[in-house]
Amino acid sequence: MLEGLCYGLQNALDLRNLLAVGIGCFVGTIVGVLPGIGPTGTMALLLPLTFALGPTAGMIMLAGIWYGAQYGGSTTSILVNVPGEAASVVTCLDGHQMARKGKAGAALAVAAIGSFVAGTIGVLGLTLFAPPLANAALDFGPPEFFWIGLLGLLLLSNLSGKSTVKALLMATLGVMLATVGMDPISGRPRFSMGSSSLFGGFEFVPVTMGLFGVAEILSSCAERLESWEVLKVRFRDLYPNREDLRRSLAPMLRGGVVGFLVGLIPGPAAVMSSFVSYAVERKISRHPEEFGRGAIEGVAGPESANNAATAGGLVPLLALGLPFAPPTAVLLGGLMIHGVVPGPLLIQEHPELFWGVIASMYIGNTILLILNLPLVGVFASITRLRPAIVLPVVLALCVIGAYGVNNSMYDVWVMLVFGILGFFMRRFEFEPAPVVLGLVLGRMLENSLRQSMVIMEGNIWGFWSRPLSATLIILAILALLVPLIIRLSAYRKRRIA
Amino acid sequence: MRNKAEGIVTLFILICGLGYFLAATQYSIGKLDSPGAGLMPRLLGIAFVLLSASLLVTNWFGRRSEPPPSPAHRERSPKLKTPLQVTVILILYVAAIPPLGFILSTFLAIFFTARFMGLEGWRKPVLLSLGTVAFAHLLFVLLLDVPLPVGALWGG
Numbered sequence: 001m002l003e004g005l006c007y008g009l010q011n012a013l014d015l016r017n018l019l020a021v022g023i024g025c026f027v028g029t030i031v032g033v034l035p036g037i038g039p040t041g042t043m044a045l046l047l048p049l050t051f052a053l054g055p056t057a058g059m060i061m062l063a064g065i066w067y068g069a070q071y072g073g074s075t076t077s078i079l080v081n082v083p084g085e086a087a088s089v090v091t092c093l094d095g096h097q098m099a100r101k102g103k104a105g106a107a108l109a110v111a112a113i114g115s116f117v118a119g120t121i122g123v124l125g126l127t128l129f130a131p132p133l134a135n136a137a138l139d140f141g142p143p144e145f146f147w148i149g150l151l152g153l154l155l156l157s158n159l160s161g162k163s164t165v166k167a168l169l170m171a172t173l174g175v176m177l178a179t180v181g182m183d184p185i186s187g188r189p190r191f192s193m194g195s196s197s198l199f200g201g202f203e204f205v206p207v208t209m210g211l212f213g214v215a216e217i218l219s220s221c222a223e224r225l226e227s228w229e230v231l232k233v234r235f236r237d238l239y240p241n242r243e244d245l246r247r248s249l250a251p252m253l254r255g256g257v258v259g260f261l262v263g264l265i266p267g268p269a270a271v272m273s274s275f276v277s278y279a280v281e282r283k284i285s286r287h288p289e290e291f292g293r294g295a296i297e298g299v300a301g302p303e304s305a306n307n308a309a310t311a312g313g314l315v316p317l318l319a320l321g322l323p324f325a326p327p328t329a330v331l332l333g334g335l336m337i338h339g340v341v342p343g344p345l346l347i348q349e350h351p352e353l354f355w356g357v358i359a360s361m362y363i364g365n366t367i368l369l370i371l372n373l374p375l376v377g378v379f380a381s382i383t384r385l386r387p388a389i390v391l392p393v394v395l396a397l398c399v400i401g402a403y404g405v406n407n408s409m410y411d412v413w414v415m416l417v418f419g420i421l422g423f424f425m426r427r428f429e430f431e432p433a434p435v436v437l438g439l440v441l442g443r444m445l446e447n448s449l450r451q452s453m454v455i456m457e458g459n460i461w462g463f464w465s466r467p468l469s470a471t472l473i474i475l476a477i478l479a480l481l482v483p484l485i486i487r488l489s490a491y492r493k494r495r496i497a
Numbered sequence: 498m499r500n501k502a503e504g505i506v507t508l509f510i511l512i513c514g515l516g517y518f519l520a521a522t523q524y525s526i527g528k529l530d531s532p533g534a535g536l537m538p539r540l541l542g543i544a545f546v547l548l549s550a551s552l553l554v555t556n557w558f559g560r561r562s563e564p565p566p567s568p569a570h571r572e573r574s575p576k577l578k579t580p581l582q583v584t585v586i587l588i589l590y591v592a593a594i595p596p597l598g599f600i601l602s603t604f605l606a607i608f609f610t611a612r613f614m615g616l617e618g619w620r621k622p623v624l625l626s627l628g629t630v631a632f633a634h635l636l637f638v639l640l641l642d643v644p645l646p647v648g649a650l651w652g653g
Contacts, residue, residue: 048637048641048643049641051641052640052641052642163552165548165551165552165555166552168548169510169545169548169549169552172541172544172545172548173545175537175541176517176538176541176542176545179537179538179541183524183534185534186533186534188524188534190524190534190538191517191520191538214587217583218580218583218584219580221579221580221583221614222576222577222579222580386615386616387614388611388614388615388616389611389616389621389625391610391614392606392607392610392611392614392625392629393607393625393629395583395587395606395607395610396590396603396606396607396629396633397629397633399587399590399591399594399603399606400599400603400633400637400643400645403594403599403643403645403646404637404641404643404645407643407644409591409594409595409646412591412594413591416587416588416591419587420584423580423584424506428502428503428506445537446537449532449536449537450532450536450537453529453530453531453532454530454531454532457530458528458529458530458531459529460529
């Protein structure tokens, strides 16, 4: 493992890869600072750039955008009281209160240091967990891949949005979209309606750019088009005092562990981890009454957790080839357009990529700490840019980016249709993340189901004869039933009350 | 948002699910030991129809038991005018790329989108459009070698 990490560091220190991690962290911080533009849409938008960079540098850049956005998100939460990123929602509670009390510098510094500490804990976890998991996954067959994919979709649906039924519906829609195009086994086109463009099915990149890029912009137009008022912070204020640091250290470490573990679970891990960490800190605090009024633990814990969660989210992608969150789905899409098939064999077939991405995250976290501490004022001033200036530019770049993936206008139309669809989905509280994951995992689910049936000679009970497959079935059943039971018991309690 | 619009949307989703299921019946489901191209689509169609039907039922009963939204809530709900304007511009923009080419169509799209989003005057939207077109040309055409459409009007 140490040998692999050294090899990765050697790769990550290559000039092209260093440039990629720098671009990724810089763009990620800007995306994190700007409300209304998320990392998933930006990662999809910059996919054509990976053609010029190559797969390793491309993945390093895209991963940098993802974890960089978690750093930047806290700046807007603390200084403007508007979360730059969904994962920084909870930071508004205490971060902005600290800023109002003249402690913006301390809050920003603690968020940046916490992100660095927890980001490093997360990458350590990734370094330790991903290789053995990839080794274990070499024994996986089609039945295990089918059930692990289904389990991922079920867990994501349980954790996305307010309604599980709506999320399940969207996950099913995603898998349905994946059935459009050529049947991988018989070679016969399905649901193509006679259009040769649909023979290839729906490409993942334009769909993601539509659902996350265009739809986000249209939603932002519906909400606010004025610039935000930003609290000023001076460079000399960016030093937390000894008491601030003493109170923050344990929440940072706890946030790192909590974030990494939550990151392993399919779903909006960065968002969930920040809420879980906040709840943990409040629960164990000697002064829970301070929470919501500017408790530094309420900034240190969640901001650390959301960074560690990104490293946790990379474990299933790099070890199993399964993306369980929209940003990792974009990373998967990025690998696949370069002909790299992620999965248990990635570590053997492309060690430069596997270890290069992991090692680059150590460098990326250091770059982000440097970027986010002295330059916090510069990044905060970006928030003052009016959406009327930012959004049209991003919209045009989405169109050009979608065209650039295959040099095809068909992809641009697909992006547009899914952008409009995504806008209405948001209005009616249908989450777009399960659609994207359903689309990404759909082909794998269908292929592994059909291969399993052939292997088991049509005996559906054969799934139970494999211990790992049986365990995954039980977990999938629990994932389906537990939320239902919880909801039913809550409903009963309400009726009795 | 349990209202009439949500009920209509859910009904539309249910009808789409039924359409997908009916279309899936064209493909053979094969046998259990050699599943055909129609097996997965049929399973998905059934799941989609059941889920949307349950949503429709929940929505129907929920709507009956919930009070109508207050005027304050209605005021808070986001406006549709600007997103609709931007959507129309976006459709026209994409349709205009093949005949007008990327430079002119992008310039016009950014100009009008910025104006509809409230960027006052003429100078700022023109500068923004010119700057974006120049940046996109530099990044995509010169650096990434993406052959952006020149446009039929210019002989492309």
